[in-house]
Amino acid sequence: VRVGKLKAVIAHGGGPTAVLNASLAGVIAGSRGRFAALCAARFGLSGILNQDLTDLLCVPEAQVIAVAGTPGSAIGSSRRKLSEDDMARLVQVLRKQDIRVVFHTGGNGSMQTALELLRHASTAGFELQVIGIPKTIDNDLMVTHHTPGYASTAYFFACAARDAGADVRSLPSPVCVLETLGRNAGWIVAATALARKYTDDPPHLIYCPERHVSLDQIAADVEGVYRRLGYVMVTVCEGQLDERGLPFGAQVDRPGSAVHQLASNLGHTLAQHITERTGLRARAEKPGLVGRSCGPFARERDRREAYDCGFAAAVAADEGRSGMMVALDANGGTFLTPFEMVARHERLLPAEWISPAGNDVTQEFLEYASPLVGEVSGYAVL
Amino acid sequence: VRVGKLKAVIAHGGGPTAVLNASLAGVIAGSRGRFAALCAARFGLSGILNQDLTDLLCVPEAQVIAVAGTPGSAIGSSRRKLSEDDMARLVQVLRKQDIRVVFHTGGNGSMQTALELLRHASTAGFELQVIGIPKTIDNDLMVTHHTPGYASTAYFFACAARDAGADVRSLPSPVCVLETLGRNAGWIVAATALARKYTDDPPHLIYCPERHVSLDQIAADVEGVYRRLGYVMVTVCEGQLDERGLPFGAQVDRPGSAVHQLASNLGHTLAQHITERTGLRARAEKPGLVGRSCGPFARERDRREAYDCGFAAAVAADEGRSGMMVALDANGGTFLTPFEMVARHERLLPAEWISPAGNDVTQEFLEYASPLVGEVSGYAVL
Numbered sequence: 001v002r003v004g005k006l007k008a009v010i011a012h013g014g015g016p017t018a019v020l021n022a023s024l025a026g027v028i029a030g031s032r033g034r035f036a037a038l039c040a041a042r043f044g045l046s047g048i049l050n051q052d053l054t055d056l057l058c059v060p061e062a063q064v065i066a067v068a069g070t071p072g073s074a075i076g077s078s079r080r081k082l083s084e085d086d087m088a089r090l091v092q093v094l095r096k097q098d099i100r101v102v103f104h105t106g107g108n109g110s111m112q113t114a115l116e117l118l119r120h121a122s123t124a125g126f127e128l129q130v131i132g133i134p135k136t137i138d139n140d141l142m143v144t145h146h147t148p149g150y151a152s153t154a155y156f157f158a159c160a161a162r163d164a165g166a167d168v169r170s171l172p173s174p175v176c177v178l179e180t181l182g183r184n185a186g187w188i189v190a191a192t193a194l195a196r197k198y199t200d201d202p203p204h205l206i207y208c209p210e211r212h213v214s215l216d217q218i219a220a221d222v223e224g225v226y227r228r229l230g231y232v233m234v235t236v237c238e239g240q241l242d243e244r245g246l247p248f249g250a251q252v253d254r255p256g257s258a259v260h261q262l263a264s265n266l267g268h269t270l271a272q273h274i275t276e277r278t279g280l281r282a283r284a285e286k287p288g289l290v291g292r293s294c295g296p297f298a299r300e301r302d303r304r305e306a307y308d309c310g311f312a313a314a315v316a317a318d319e320g321r322s323g324m325m326v327a328l329d330a331n332g333g334t335f336l337t338p339f340e341m342v343a344r345h346e347r348l349l350p351a352e353w354i355s356p357a358g359n360d361v362t363q364e365f366l367e368y369a370s371p372l373v374g375e376v377s378g379y380a381v382l
Numbered sequence: 383v384r385v386g387k388l389k390a391v392i393a394h395g396g397g398p399t400a401v402l403n404a405s406l407a408g409v410i411a412g413s414r415g416r417f418a419a420l421c422a423a424r425f426g427l428s429g430i431l432n433q434d435l436t437d438l439l440c441v442p443e444a445q446v447i448a449v450a451g452t453p454g455s456a457i458g459s460s461r462r463k464l465s466e467d468d469m470a471r472l473v474q475v476l477r478k479q480d481i482r483v484v485f486h487t488g489g490n491g492s493m494q495t496a497l498e499l500l501r502h503a504s505t506a507g508f509e510l511q512v513i514g515i516p517k518t519i520d521n522d523l524m525v526t527h528h529t530p531g532y533a534s535t536a537y538f539f540a541c542a543a544r545d546a547g548a549d550v551r552s553l554p555s556p557v558c559v560l561e562t563l564g565r566n567a568g569w570i571v572a573a574t575a576l577a578r579k580y581t582d583d584p585p586h587l588i589y590c591p592e593r594h595v596s597l598d599q600i601a602a603d604v605e606g607v608y609r610r611l612g613y614v615m616v617t618v619c620e621g622q623l624d625e626r627g628l629p630f631g632a633q634v635d636r637p638g639s640a641v642h643q644l645a646s647n648l649g650h651t652l653a654q655h656i657t658e659r660t661g662l663r664a665r666a667e668k669p670g671l672v673g674r675s676c677g678p679f680a681r682e683r684d685r686r687e688a689y690d691c692g693f694a695a696a697v698a699a700d701e702g703r704s705g706m707m708v709a710l711d712a713n714g715g716t717f718l719t720p721f722e723m724v725a726r727h728e729r730l731l732p733a734e735w736i737s738p739a740g741n742d743v744t745q746e747f748l749e750y751a752s753p754l755v756g757e758v759s760g761y762a763v764l
Contacts, residue, residue, distance in 0.1 A: 015549070015552075015553065016548075016549055016552040016553070040764070043553075043554055056764075059764060063762060063764070066762035067761075067762045067763065067764055069762070070548065070761035070762055070763075071545055071548050071549065071761070072545075072548030072549050072551060072552040072761075073552035073553075074763060074764045075764065076551075076552050076553070076554075077552050077553055078553065078554065079553060079555070080554075159677070159678060160669075160672045162677070163453055163454075163671075163672055163675040163676055163677050163678075164670075164671040164672050164675055166398075166452065166453050166454030166675050166677070167397070167398055167453065167454050167671045167674055167675035168671065169454060169458075170397075170398040170454040170455035170458050170459050171397065171398070171425075171455075171458070171459055171460065171461065172425055172458075172460065172462075173461075176671060178672075265647075265650050268647050268650065283670070283671075284668075284670070285668060285669060285670035285671050285672055286666075286667060286668050286669075286670075287542075287667060287668075287669040287672055288546075288665070288666075288667035288668075289545075289546040289549045289550065289558060289665075289667050290542045290545055290546050290560075290667055290669055292549055293545040293546055293548050293549035294545055295541070295544070295545050295548070295761070296541060296545075296678065296679070297678070379449075379452035379453070379454075379677070380445060380448035380449045380451070380452055381449065381452075381456060382422070382438075382441060382445070382449055382456045382457065
């Protein structure tokens with residue numbers, strides 16, 4: 001039997017998105033009246049370790065609503081991997097602060113951390129509820145139909161492919177490579193297909209990292225499109241690998257970090273290789289973080305669902321649930337799924353949603369992504 | 383005494399902008415009733431050589447209006463430098479087609495071409511009027527207060543600095559370098575200062591290519607900001623050079639082209655150098671063409687002025703003017719200036735608009751740019 005209201009804390013893990021602050025606003029709104037306090041952990045779970053905690057229920061509602069409309073993370077986030085010692089200390093601090101509920105926002109790595117935190121609390125005999133809130137632009141979480149943050153970034157890159165395409169088409173300057181975010185998953189790069197309205201609209205070649213591809217194949221694809229149309233718009237994901245499963249000679253500026261190794265300069269490297277092999281001038285664009293924090297490109301549905309996931313997490317915790325992540329169905333409704341179903345697993349783009357030639361997506365993908373991303377308006381031509 | 387209406391042609395030179403098609407629409411609207419035909423030269427003046435000409439006055443007005451709202455160039459453009467032989471042939475084709483008016487849209491290089499075309503026509507005894515229409519995102523034209531295309535790209539990069547800044551601030555991930563367009567001129571990178579609302583808002587360091595800067599200086603600047611704020615948002619123009627006036631080890635993928643040498647990979651190269659010198663993790667973003675063709679970021683004032691320049695060019699030609707470029711005053715009013723005043727000259731950011739330390743802009747620049755670019759909205763914080 002519960003006596004009085006519990007204290008809760010919210011911490012984010014991993015990179016921010018255009019709508020992460022909407023999830024925060026949802027948790028705050030859902031926690032009002034349900035919890036005695038909702039502490040913000042500054043810069044992820046490390047904020048609990050540092051006891052850098054402020055009560056978000058004291059923030060005026062108007063300010064919460066204003067912050068909900070901004071990209072980035074108003075309470076910070078963290079990529080730091082907690083050690084076993086950190087975990088034990090975390091439980092000690094929670095016990096000391098009498099915080100009984102932890103909301104953890106993030107992707108499959110953050111859900112794994114949430115799972116480990118629960119195990120540590122159990123070992124220490126500390127009664128703790130942990131609820132996960134999905135968040136990743138990469139859209140690579142299992143169970144949930146899609147993840148908050150994905151649609152806004154997908155929309156940014158679809159618009160970028162359309163706009164850079166309009167530019168490249170205007171000059172006899174053959175090849176443009178647009179490097180998208182997405183790490184090892186092709187969900188974002190695939191969504192650039194939504195920019196097309198008519199046959200032969202850019203992007204002409206879409207490479208998803210689920211399918212390794214050789215430079216020879218890319219060069220042949222590029223030459224084929226160039227012969228037909230006179231210009232080529234290529235979209236490629238930062239995590240694309242060659243046919244050996246190795247990076248395309250990408251430079252390493254932080255040895256040991258696979259993500260950074262892949263993300264550091266793929267588009268530029270690929271453009272250089274294309275020029276060497278085809279003789280066509282190729283340039284690369286890499287909007288990078290701008291595509292992840294794209295305030296003006298945030299989609300209303302994405303923002304609303306991010307909010308709903310946060311709110312549902314607060315309700316679930318109030319109902320005594322624990323060890324579960326909030327998930328979204330195809331219509332944006334929320335449900336709960338055990339951490340074990342999502343932690344560490346990576347949901348890649350289904351192989352059958354990549355075209356047989358490996359340089360495009362199928363109609364099935366478009367039917368999946370279009371309702372999420374919404375209309376990408378086309379441009380009139382003469 | 384003129385007998386009947388003249389035939390005109392319009393050709394663009396150089397890279398497209400977010401509002402170039404508005405200038406085209408302005409020329410079309412201004413030409414209706416004033417000229418017998420307004421031919422579109424496909425892919426710049428080369429389109430005249432190839433006699434690839436269609437009459438734009440036949441295009442329905444609704445379609446012209448729709449195209450006016452799109453980025454890129456609906457009739458193409460060209461970076462090709464015409465030879466003396468090309469020029470002579472150009473005059474022959476114009477004579478054969480009885481085209482007596484040429485509108486040429488572009489920057490200082492295009493105005494030089496326009497001037498040469500007039501000289502060739504004069505030498506050949508062919509009565510020709512040539513009117514220039516300003517267009518360059520780089521804002522580096524003399525006489526005119528600003529150029530159509532600049533404000534929209536400046537707005538894109540200011541928003542990009544704000545949004546990437548919100549992202550970088552969210553994680554303990556120290557340094558982000560945003561590479562902007564602008565070639566040798568600092569007008570665009572300077573405008574990222576408009577993203578700031580409060581003290582210490584990003585961007586924290588702005589380097590204008592008019593001021594050469596050493597890696598030592600950049601590294602010291604970055605370390606200073608990092609010690610104070612814990613993260614650093616740097617904006618740098620693609621044409622930035624080091625203290626010797628040389629590129630920062632930028633890779634060359636098209637030998638002989640200075641622009642491409644500079645533009646190919648500056649931000650990434652700089653981020654690597656910063657990491658080497660400071661030990662801070664640095665990443666780079668390069669939106670590139672996306673910032674030039676930014677449909678959703680086009681500013682209404684910029685689009686209107688682009689249209690007005692096109693319209694004023696048609697009126698000027700109808701009044702018998704020639705050898706002049708349309709220019710804009712501070713309020714967006716149009717006037718004419720001789721080609722000689724603008725051809726080949728490059729207007730750089732005034733030295734006194736760069737801060738004494740060389741890593742920021744002054745209030746005078748903000749007062750110049752703010753009315754052009756308009757409000758860059760800020761983000762609420764907790």
